[in-house]
Amino acid sequence: MSHSIFCLKLKKTAEGLGEPPYPGSLGEKIYHHISQEAWQMWLNHQTILINEYRLSLVDSKARTFLLEEMQKFLFEQ
Numbered sequence: 001m002s003h004s005i006f007c008l009k010l011k012k013t014a015e016g017l018g019e020p021p022y023p024g025s026l027g028e029k030i031y032h033h034i035s036q037e038a039w040q041m042w043l044n045h046q047t048i049l050i051n052e053y054r055l056s057l058v059d060s061k062a063r064t065f066l067l068e069e070m071q072k073f074l075f076e077q
Helices: 024-033 036-053 060-075
Strands: 004-007 012-015
Touching: 004 024, 012 036, 024 060, 036 060
Parallel strands: none
Antiparallel strands: 004 012
16 A cells, blocks of 8 residues: 655655565654655665675675665765
């Protein structure tokens, strides 16, 4: 079921995600405040970061780096 939210990234009302894309309170925050369009923008940006920095998602430091970058990308303007 789709729902509309005010996207903090895009600064407009847009279609929300179908479910929280991340576990815990951060996933809930993303679900309630980030649109499908903005989430797709993040996924594209994440792919660029993984490729440019040659990150291995097995490495906990790489996962921490991506988590920090995701929060910056989605919530800091």
